[in-house]
Amino acid sequence: MAASAQVLPAARVSRLGQTGWAISDALVMTRRNLLVWFRVPAYLVFTVVQPVMFVLLFRYVFGGAIPVSVSGGYVDFLMPGIIAQTAAFASFATAIALAEGMKQGVIDRLRSMPMARSAVLAGRLLADAIRMLVTVLVIVGVGYAVGFRFQAGLAGAAGMVLFAELFGIVICCVSGYIGLAIKDQESVQAFGLIWLFPLTFVSSAFVPIATMPGWLQAFALHQPVTLVINAMRAMALGGEVWTPLWQSLLWLGGALLVFSPLAVRAYRRG
Amino acid sequence: MSLDRAPAAILVEELHKSFGRVHALRGVSFAVPRGTVVGLLGPNGAGKTTAVRILTTLTRPDSGRALVEARDAVRDAASVRRLIGLAGQATAIQVELTARENLEIIGRLTHLPRPVVRERTASLLSRFDLAEAADRPARTLSGGMQRRLDLAASLIGEPAVLFLDEPTTGLDPRGRLHMWEIVRELSAAGTTILLTTQYMDEADALAGHIIVIDHGRVIAEGAPEELKERAGGDVLEFTVLERSELAGAAAAVSGLNGREPQPDGETGRVTVAVGGASARAMIEVVRRLDAAGIETEGLVLRRPSLDDVFLALTGHQAEHELRGRSGPRRRPAGSAAES
Numbered sequence: 001m002a003a004s005a006q007v008l009p010a011a012r013v014s015r016l017g018q019t020g021w022a023i024s025d026a027l028v029m030t031r032r033n034l035l036v037w038f039r040v041p042a043y044l045v046f047t048v049v050q051p052v053m054f055v056l057l058f059r060y061v062f063g064g065a066i067p068v069s070v071s072g073g074y075v076d077f078l079m080p081g082i083i084a085q086t087a088a089f090a091s092f093a094t095a096i097a098l099a100e101g102m103k104q105g106v107i108d109r110l111r112s113m114p115m116a117r118s119a120v121l122a123g124r125l126l127a128d129a130i131r132m133l134v135t136v137l138v139i140v141g142v143g144y145a146v147g148f149r150f151q152a153g154l155a156g157a158a159g160m161v162l163f164a165e166l167f168g169i170v171i172c173c174v175s176g177y178i179g180l181a182i183k184d185q186e187s188v189q190a191f192g193l194i195w196l197f198p199l200t201f202v203s204s205a206f207v208p209i210a211t212m213p214g215w216l217q218a219f220a221l222h223q224p225v226t227l228v229i230n231a232m233r234a235m236a237l238g239g240e241v242w243t244p245l246w247q248s249l250l251w252l253g254g255a256l257l258v259f260s261p262l263a264v265r266a267y268r269r270g
Numbered sequence: 271m272s273l274d275r276a277p278a279a280i281l282v283e284e285l286h287k288s289f290g291r292v293h294a295l296r297g298v299s300f301a302v303p304r305g306t307v308v309g310l311l312g313p314n315g316a317g318k319t320t321a322v323r324i325l326t327t328l329t330r331p332d333s334g335r336a337l338v339e340a341r342d343a344v345r346d347a348a349s350v351r352r353l354i355g356l357a358g359q360a361t362a363i364q365v366e367l368t369a370r371e372n373l374e375i376i377g378r379l380t381h382l383p384r385p386v387v388r389e390r391t392a393s394l395l396s397r398f399d400l401a402e403a404a405d406r407p408a409r410t411l412s413g414g415m416q417r418r419l420d421l422a423a424s425l426i427g428e429p430a431v432l433f434l435d436e437p438t439t440g441l442d443p444r445g446r447l448h449m450w451e452i453v454r455e456l457s458a459a460g461t462t463i464l465l466t467t468q469y470m471d472e473a474d475a476l477a478g479h480i481i482v483i484d485h486g487r488v489i490a491e492g493a494p495e496e497l498k499e500r501a502g503g504d505v506l507e508f509t510v511l512e513r514s515e516l517a518g519a520a521a522a523v524s525g526l527n528g529r530e531p532q533p534d535g536e537t538g539r540v541t542v543a544v545g546g547a548s549a550r551a552m553i554e555v556v557r558r559l560d561a562a563g564i565e566t567e568g569l570v571l572r573r574p575s576l577d578d579v580f581l582a583l584t585g586h587q588a589e590h591e592l593r594g595r596s597g598p599r600r601r602p603a604g605s606a607a608e609s
Contacts (some may be wrong), residue, residue, distance in 0.1 A: 016381075021381060024378075024381075025379055028375060028378045028379055029379075031375075032364060032367070032375050035364075035366070035367055035371065036364060036366040036367065039366045039367065039407065040366050104361060105359055105361040106361050106362070106364075108323075108328050108361070109356060109361040109362050110362075110379070111327070111328055112326040112327060112328055112351060112354065112356045113351060113376070113379055113380060113427075114348065114351045114352045114379075114380060114381060114427070115379040115380070115381070119379070
């Protein structure tokens with residue numbers, strides 16, 4: 001094999017330009033990541049079991065004690081919140097996979113190859129976005145089984161799912177940066193993503209904010225996850241969409257502007 | 271093309287690299303002629319990995335040059351990546367996927383056309399005795415098989431220069447020998463190989479030229495035999511039966527050819543470099559031990575291993591952490607150890 005080894009493989013490389021290869025590499029990495037997910041049934045189950053438990057817990061255990069002023073009752077109030085939380089928690093996988101890749105040298109190994117350097121992050125994000133979409137759709141299905149109904153038509157339903165997806169991708173960028181920076185999956189699991197809990201629970205996801213003490217309301221009302229959930233709820237059930245939508249888009253855009261360059265930098269530095 | 275005039279497949283000049291206050295490399299220079307196997311030998315933390323990381327475009331040096339086939343690993347990193355393969359620790363493998371899938375994915379990421387990927391995957395699987403396990407998840411393969419799969423992955427792009435980073439660390443003896451065999455085959459086929467290892471016997475077995483590095487500096491280099499000569503010729507070794515007699519035994523055999531014996535408190539073994547006149551030295555040692563009334567076992571005269579070389583060059587044993595040895599530490603030989 002060495003006789004040909006002295007020749008640069010450039011001649012064998014087909015005509016895709018640099019951008020073409022970047023896309024091709026990202027898709028190969030996406031496929032690799034999704035294959036891992038499909039190959040291990042436990043991953044599949046864990047991905048959906050936790051949000052399903054949340055649906056059942058809040059629908060049947062806590063829900064009766066939480067008064068809401070939504071026409072379909074608590075289950076309609078609950079589902080957009082659960083779906084937003086599901087999308088946000090999907091980023092655990094992103095952070096853990098990147099931390100593991102950094103620690104065990106997998107990412108280094110890929111960076112020593114002629115593939116596009118962007119493909120590791122792009123492939124991770126794309127695979128996680130697809131996984132997130134599947135999970136969200138499963139949860140919508142479970143929601144339907146326990147009485148949830150979209151009330152603002154197909155466009156509203158699709159809009160809510162897509163917005164949840166966008167929200168989840170932004171959170172994946174933040175978590176991905178944390179994973180790349182911490183470089184240790186146990187630490188990521190233990191405390192790297194702990195900030196997601198107050199953000200998703202001290203929000204309008206599970207209870208009306210008016211039931212919280214005043215000092216907490218100030219935070220809950222204005223934090224981005226509440227804005228995202230309010231926009232999703234309005235898309236799912238009807239109501240004023242635009243105000244929470246543009247406000248949350250500002251937050252999401254800001255987070256993306258801050259954290260994606262940070263993530264890329266952490267990745268480059270290795 | 272300048273490639274043909276390039277004197278070496280790998281050329282490293284005055285590499286410096288610090289991580290904070292840790293000076294990983296303090297002016298390392300060496301060359302690897304095309305088609306040869308060169309061993310980069312040193313204990314943990316010597317700077318081997320940093321040198322390989324710079325050559326494989328993963329880390330930038332603070333100063334100095336690193337060239338692979340006359341291409342600069344910093345300024346022309348993209349070309350370098352097309353020329354090299356990096357293997358060793360089983361890092362290219364996604365354990366949930368099958369051996370075949372792993373190779374095909376790496377092949378795709380190397381930008382080879384699909385039919386070429388399929389063809390090379392099949393041939394690498396059979397060449398590395400992985401054909402039967404090709405469609406099992408990689409996590410079910412033995413450590414040795416995973417290492418071979420990892421090496422196969424780095425060969426799918428048919429690299430001209432291969433970096434093997436401690437390819438046998440953690441393998442059982444059989445896996446180790448199998449890996450050695452593969453490295454020899456690759457070398458016979460003309461691939462240039464830079465091999466890092468902490469195992470003296472591995473460098474001895476595979477490399478025609480060895481570069482010894484310690485604390486970020488090249489402290490010696492040469493053919494294995496040359497390095498052994500520098501360690502002071504043949505080595506005489508025996509073990510005392512009573513641990514309490516260790517110091518007495520060392521004292522009894524001191525002053526042979528001007529080299530001090532090395533007693534090992536843990537194993538009770540005494541090592542003496544005896545230079546050229548080894549038969550006479552052996553007789554002398556037996557006489558002295560007999561006169562001192564010290565009982566020993568396993569008295570042997572052997573060619574120096576690279577362990578002895580490392581000890582002679584640096585004044586400390588290279589592998590004491592790994593093998594749990596804790597021989598006496600002499601002060602480093604200082605300027606004598608400079609290359």
